[in-house]
Amino acid sequence: MSASKDSIVIETKDLKKHFKELKAVDGVSLKIRKGELFSILGPNGAGKTTLARMLTTVLTPTAGDATVNGHSILTGKNEIVKKIGVCPQVITIYEVLRAEENVEFIAAMHGIPRLEAKKKAKKLLEDFGIAGRKDWSKHFSGGMKRRLNFAMSLIFEPEILFLDEPTAGLDPQARRLVWDFIRDLKSKDITIILMTHDMIEADSLSDRVAIIDQGKIIAVGTPTELKDKYGSDNVLEVSFNKQEDLKVVKNNIQNIPFVVNWSETSRKERKMLLISFQGGLKNIVRLLQQGLIENIDEVENMKFRQNSLEDVFLNLTGRRLRD
Numbered sequence: 001m002s003a004s005k006d007s008i009v010i011e012t013k014d015l016k017k018h019f020k021e022l023k024a025v026d027g028v029s030l031k032i033r034k035g036e037l038f039s040i041l042g043p044n045g046a047g048k049t050t051l052a053r054m055l056t057t058v059l060t061p062t063a064g065d066a067t068v069n070g071h072s073i074l075t076g077k078n079e080i081v082k083k084i085g086v087c088p089q090v091i092t093i094y095e096v097l098r099a100e101e102n103v104e105f106i107a108a109m110h111g112i113p114r115l116e117a118k119k120k121a122k123k124l125l126e127d128f129g130i131a132g133r134k135d136w137s138k139h140f141s142g143g144m145k146r147r148l149n150f151a152m153s154l155i156f157e158p159e160i161l162f163l164d165e166p167t168a169g170l171d172p173q174a175r176r177l178v179w180d181f182i183r184d185l186k187s188k189d190i191t192i193i194l195m196t197h198d199m200i201e202a203d204s205l206s207d208r209v210a211i212i213d214q215g216k217i218i219a220v221g222t223p224t225e226l227k228d229k230y231g232s233d234n235v236l237e238v239s240f241n242k243q244e245d246l247k248v249v250k251n252n253i254q255n256i257p258f259v260v261n262w263s264e265t266s267r268k269e270r271k272m273l274l275i276s277f278q279g280g281l282k283n284i285v286r287l288l289q290q291g292l293i294e295n296i297d298e299v300e301n302m303k304f305r306q307n308s309l310e311d312v313f314l315n316l317t318g319r320r321l322r323d
């Protein structure tokens, strides 16, 4: 079967997992395409890990079904596990093995010949910045353990990769390293399902995002689609030394099509103009060019608040993502 770029690799149909009264996953229907980086974004307890555990055949659903690579999670466990890599939220490493032994152990489980496994493990550990460590992984820092866990999920070159909070607890440098790695995997046409509560991560990496809350998907789309449809406008706040300059700028922006509205306020002695506008970052450049450039020397201060996935969540649920 030849899989075209748009072919569906994962499909869930009204998938549910209840723990007694608690509806952890409550009727999720999704389609994920081949080669897509699809994020499941939601606050703590939303059901992300439970969903991932069902799709990776660790948990049996209460109701509904899903297919992964054409196989049902109810009946096709053996077929599914051959194709998927899983980097779980709870770090799963063998603490009395060294880094490379952990990776080689997983390779052996997948039947990769020993020499090939050694070579691949070395390269992966170099990529993740932990090749130098020769002691038991028990002694690694939390961030190093997480990176090792990630390397273990990649050793057999899976077609589909599940990453459950891969950057949780990482410092900014390690977080960027993991992001770069994910981008690199994406360019190799691997389908990646990323569970995260980090909206910057979801925004910067995903082709599409599903926002999940209390076990239900409340919105699906590209980050831009979601922000355009459910988000807030971007806001540029400009303060001026003189009222006259504010007037000139106000006149200039009246006819800019992507400017939604503006309002004047004054704080202490400063005169401020709050300009709400739509579109991406390009429009901030246009706004400066068309509305502000002549008076730029008279601008006392400028602040920019960008429409974000956090706004989307807030507008859809009335709550912040990190509640």
Ligand SMILES: Nc1ncnc2c1ncn2[C@@H]1O[C@H](COP(=O)(O)OP(=O)(O)OP(=O)(O)O)[C@@H](O)[C@H]1O
Residues within 6 Å of the ligand: 019, 022, 024, 042, 043, 044, 045, 046, 047, 048, 049, 050, 051, 089, 197
């Ligand atoms: N095995 C279990 N038994 C009982 N309740 C469970 C079990 N696993 C998960 N839950 C509950 O299901 C809900 C969803 O949990 P889940 O781990 O899927 O959330 P999550 O979105 O991954 O959250 P986080 O961002 O904190 O990782 C939570 O209320 C959790 O306590």
Ligand SMILES: [Mg+2]
Residues within 6 Å of the ligand: 048, 049, 050, 089, 164, 165
């Ligand atoms: Mg989780």
